[in-house]
Amino acid sequence: MNLTKSLTFFFVLVFFIVCAEQPQNFNVVVKDLSIGEKSIRFSPSKDVGVVSLILSFKNAGEKSSPKNKEALVSVLTKAICETTKTKTREQLQDYASEHNVIVSCTSSDDDFIIAAKCPSDKFQQLTSLIKELLLESRFNEKDLVRIKSEMTAITLQSLQSPNAQLEELIKKIILTDHPYGVSQSTYLKSLNSIHPNDLKSYMLTHFSQENLIISVCGEIDENILKSQINDIVQVLPKSSKIALPIDQKIKGPYRTYKQEFPVPQTVIQMLHEGVDINHPDFFALQIAVGCMGSAGIGILWEKIRQEKGLTYGIGAGFSQQDHFNIFCIQTSTQTETVTQTIETIKEVLASIYKDGFPADLVETVKKSFLGNYKRSFSSTQNIATRLMKYQREGRPIDFHNTIIEKISALTTEDVNNAFRRFLKLDEFMIFTVGK
Amino acid sequence: MRSIFLIVAAFLWGSLQANIVPQTATLSNGMKVIVFQNPLLPSVSVITKYDIGTADDPAHLVGLSHMLEHMMFKGSFKYPKGEIDNILNSCGGMLNAYTSFDATMYIFSLPAEYLELVLDIEADRMENLELKEEEFLPEQKVVIEERQMRLGNHPFGKSAEVCRRALYIAHPYGISPIGYESHIKAYTIEALKDHYKKWYVPNNATIVVIGPYDLAYVLPLVEEKFAGIRAKELPARERTQEPDREGLTTTIEQENPRAENIYIQVFYKAPSLITKPEAYLAMRMLESALTGSDSRLLTRQMIKEKRLALSLGCDYSYGKDDMDFSFTLVLSPEMSAEKAEKFLFRQLHQFLKSGLNVKDFKKAKQESLNVFAFAMDGEEILASLAKNVLAGFPAESIPQYKDLLKSVTIQQAHEMLRLILSKPPVVIARFYPKGKMPNRNYKEIPGL
Numbered sequence: 032m033n034l035t036k037s038l039t040f041f042f043v044l045v046f047f048i049v050c051a052e053q054p055q056n057f058n059v060v061v062k063d064l065s066i067g068e069k070s071i072r073f074s075p076s077k078d079v080g081v082v083s084l085i086l087s088f089k090n091a092g093e094k095s096s097p098k099n100k101e102a103l104v105s106v107l108t109k110a111i112c113e114t115t116k117t118k119t120r121e122q123l124q125d126y127a128s129e130h131n132v133i134v135s136c137t138s139s140d141d142d143f144i145i146a147a148k149c150p151s152d153k154f155q156q157l158t159s160l161i162k163e164l165l166l167e168s169r170f171n172e173k174d175l176v177r178i179k180s181e182m183t184a185i186t187l188q189s190l191q192s193p194n195a196q197l198e199e200l201i202k203k204i205i206l207t208d209h210p211y212g213v214s215q216s217t218y219l220k221s222l223n224s225i226h227p228n229d230l231k232s233y234m235l236t237h238f239s240q241e242n243l244i245i246s247v248c249g250e251i252d253e254n255i256l257k258s259q260i261n262d263i264v265q266v267l268p269k270s271s272k273i274a275l276p277i278d279q280k281i282k283g284p285y286r287t288y289k290q291e292f293p294v295p296q297t298v299i300q301m302l303h304e305g306v307d308i309n310h311p312d313f314f315a316l317q318i319a320v321g322c323m324g325s326a327g328i329g330i331l332w333e334k335i336r337q338e339k340g341l342t343y344g345i346g347a348g349f350s351q352q353d354h355f356n357i358f359c360i361q362t363s364t365q366t367e368t369v370t371q372t373i374e375t376i377k378e379v380l381a382s383i384y385k386d387g388f389p390a391d392l393v394e395t396v397k398k399s400f401l402g403n404y405k406r407s408f409s410s411t412q413n414i415a416t417r418l419m420k421y422q423r424e425g426r427p428i429d430f431h432n433t434i435i436e437k438i439s440a441l442t443t444e445d446v447n448n449a450f451r452r453f454l455k456l457d458e459f460m461i462f463t464v465g466k
Numbered sequence: 467m468r469s470i471f472l473i474v475a476a477f478l479w480g481s482l483q484a485n486i487v488p489q490t491a492t493l494s495n496g497m498k499v500i501v502f503q504n505p506l507l508p509s510v511s512v513i514t515k516y517d518i519g520t521a522d523d524p525a526h527l528v529g530l531s532h533m534l535e536h537m538m539f540k541g542s543f544k545y546p547k548g549e550i551d552n553i554l555n556s557c558g559g560m561l562n563a564y565t566s567f568d569a570t571m572y573i574f575s576l577p578a579e580y581l582e583l584v585l586d587i588e589a590d591r592m593e594n595l596e597l598k599e600e601e602f603l604p605e606q607k608v609v610i611e612e613r614q615m616r617l618g619n620h621p622f623g624k625s626a627e628v629c630r631r632a633l634y635i636a637h638p639y640g641i642s643p644i645g646y647e648s649h650i651k652a653y654t655i656e657a658l659k660d661h662y663k664k665w666y667v668p669n670n671a672t673i674v675v676i677g678p679y680d681l682a683y684v685l686p687l688v689e690e691k692f693a694g695i696r697a698k699e700l701p702a703r704e705r706t707q708e709p710d711r712e713g714l715t716t717t718i719e720q721e722n723p724r725a726e727n728i729y730i731q732v733f734y735k736a737p738s739l740i741t742k743p744e745a746y747l748a749m750r751m752l753e754s755a756l757t758g759s760d761s762r763l764l765t766r767q768m769i770k771e772k773r774l775a776l777s778l779g780c781d782y783s784y785g786k787d788d789m790d791f792s793f794t795l796v797l798s799p800e801m802s803a804e805k806a807e808k809f810l811f812r813q814l815h816q817f818l819k820s821g822l823n824v825k826d827f828k829k830a831k832q833e834s835l836n837v838f839a840f841a842m843d844g845e846e847i848l849a850s851l852a853k854n855v856l857a858g859f860p861a862e863s864i865p866q867y868k869d870l871l872k873s874v875t876i877q878q879a880h881e882m883l884r885l886i887l888s889k890p891p892v893v894i895a896r897f898y899p900k901g902k903m904p905n906r907n908y909k910e911i912p913g914l
Contacts, residue, residue, distance in 0.1 A: 081839065083843075120761065124761045124829075125829070128832050184799070192619070192621065295619065296614035296618055298619075327551045327554065338604065340608045340611070341607070341611070363614075395552060398556045399554075399555040399556065399557075402558015402576060404558065409509055409845060412844075
């Protein structure tokens with residue numbers, strides 16, 4: 032479960048990715064290149080001399096790890112780069128170094144993602160390496176023992192952070208028995224039951240042409256791109272069989288859940304049911320959370336940090352996953368000021384609910400999206416990531432323009448009405464970890 | 467979880483394509499201007515660096531430079547409180563800042579057409595910052611919260627502070643740039659005003675612009691905004707230099723209830739080489755050749771073959787003054803500190819005696835050169851380059867950078883190893899999980 036990762040994702044990237052407004056001189060070309068039944072979402076980029084590629088296997092993320100082998104996908108992200116039929120890890124690294132190709136494998140709760148990058152003239156070497164990993168990875172017990180040992184150490188150490196403890200508490204209370212809610216102790220316990228054949232079998236059943244999403248940005252000839260990607264696609268089975276978990280909601284009881292932890296500063300999260308990406312108020316609510324606050328802007332930032340000095344950082348945001356959507360306010364403060372901080376946040380929420388966001392703040396937040404959107408198109412990897420996200424959400428090819436129109440058209444009234452429809456002042460589950 | 471094939475040596479920077487070399491100028495008031503141009507960038511980053519960090523703070527107010535960094539967001543004559551945030555948000559920009567031992571940096575990042583506006587803000591903040599008591603008091607509390615977040619809540623925050631103090635018994639690098647809570651509580655608005663007046667002057671500042679513009683475009687704008695600000699004589703910096711340890715090693719041992727494995731850090735004293743390109747690059751190459759990836763001989767032996775450690779890294783830290791070269795190990799469960807250290811030291815001596823592993827050195831060099839292919843993609847590599855120039859790497863050596871890198875020999879990297887290992891470690895720190903600390907009769911000491 033990557034709740035913290037997801038929330039961080041929101042806090043950092045929502046401005047850049049989810050809701051963006053088009054700058055006047057914004058000019059990004061996006062096209063779908065067809066390769067048989069699949070397509071590549073591609074943004075050509077002149078003179079940059081590199082290509083960034085993202086292959087995302089939808090629903091092959093950590094939520095799909097089998098029962099009692101909950102850490103399987105995490106193990107796979109490491110083990111897949113260890114040994115292939117013809118190369119040891121060292122030889123794989125030598126190959127990558129010689130050709131200057133970079134490949135990294137990561138997993139979210141929902142997907143398994145391969146992100147890669149290379150100079151334009153090394154694309155064939157890059158795709159050849161990826162193909163080798165997908166087709167010829169060889170998992171052995173010796174590598175796995177070391178990987179598991181490293182993962183155990185990292186996981187145990189991470190639990191010494193109050194933020195990790197907070198995530199555990201939330202999972203325990205809200206996501207019991209859900210794949211998103213796997214506790215670290217279950218995760219660690221499951222490591223022992225993961226064997227090389229499990230990894231191989233998982234790849235065969237979860238990595239297919241059907242659930243593969245491909246996005247590319249960079250300087251490359253379209254025909255070469257299509258041909259090389261097609262070579263990767265063809266090594267995959269046609270379809271996969273993935274059972275999806277049920278959707279989860281925040282249902283209360285709406286009270287404070289406290290966990291003792293020996294740190295001087297208490298971390299706080301206030302969770303409220305969120306909205307999914309197709310919600311009719313989705314865009315208006317993105318502006319609303321921007322008005323609520325994150326670094327340098329918003330009412331919470333102003334009242335809690337700037338005026339009262341209660342915290343170093345505070346942020347509000349949405350997190351959307353396939354089966355769980357939340358609205359969250361996160362901050363941290365010293366033990367003595369926890370109650371004051373929570374009460375002040377509640378007062379701020381009530382006052383926003385009553386009076387709405389001021390028109391100038393709404394306009395500022397909208398403009399903020401616009402500029403951030405433009406800046407976020409500064410590297411091939413950022414653009415490829417955005418294209419992958421839009422594709423995954425089933426958005427049309429011109430979504431990067433559509434979203435701009437939608438945000439631009441929003442009025443203060445739209446934002447305030449959407450926020451009032453959405454917010455239930457007494458439906459927050461509050462979690463604290465500290466003394 | 468993630469795995470990365472090729473850990474590109476992050477220390478190695480910039481493209482030497484003809485259009486990506488820094489262009490520099492100095493205004494008549496002494497302010498330096500450096501431009502890194504990438505015509506493909508849709509955005510511009512403006513870094514304003516003041517040559518004042520916490521190592522030059524008054525001894526009883528360590529971290530005052532950091533507090534002033536916070537106050538720089540509280541408004542100036544032309545841009546009253548909130549105005550900078552409003553402007554930034556209106557154009558989708560970001561402003562960040564950090565304070566180190568040697569400098570304070572402000573980094574604006576925003577759409578390229580806002581360059582002039584940023585320069586205007588920075589010029590006003592350089593000359594007309596408004597420091598008010600009512601803004602200072604809540605921000606002082608925020609800094610205490612920041613300290614708690616960064617050090618208090620971190621499992622090894624306090625341990626790191628103790629290590630730092632042991633590394634520098636006299637030099638101001640011995641106290642974290644955020645200061646102790648007692649320092650923070652001692653700050654006053656008057657002290658901040660005095661600090662600002664002394665150090666925030668053009669002849670103590672450098673502006674770096676990373677974006678689609680060249681110096682011909684940037685310089686007139688910088689002159690328009692900053693040339694009218696008068697230079698002032700800078701106060702003397704009264705840093706005490708660190709005395710020679712004469713072979714003494716401080717050993718720190720702690721039973722840390724928040725440690726899950728045994729952590730070991732070994733610190734050797736290392737000279738600051740950033741102003742000497744050849745030596746600096748040889749040192750960075752040594753760093754990469756030793757532990758740059760898990761396929762290096764040393765890491766492979768310790769992690770994969772002998773299973774002594776779960777991770778091993780080395781780090782060369784440099785500043786205006788000498789810092790350190792350190793090794794950090796996280797031991798495998800059930801492994802003893804003694805055994806792991808013994809192996810590490812034996813291997814280092816072996817390298818010293820027989821030379822570095824040739825294959826590892828070649829890999830380190832190849833990886834460092836590979837980075838150049840990505841220089842036009844975003845601003846990341848240029849920003850890394852700028853950071854090094856701001857730390858003291860001569861801007862005029864950047865055009866030869868790739869050649870300098872290619873010319874580093876294994877013998878030069880080996881010389882760096884010899885330099886580091888010529889004296890015993892300054893500090894060896896061992897942090898044990900609860901119940902794992904070896905019995906050294908410390909138990910007889912009351913309190914343990």
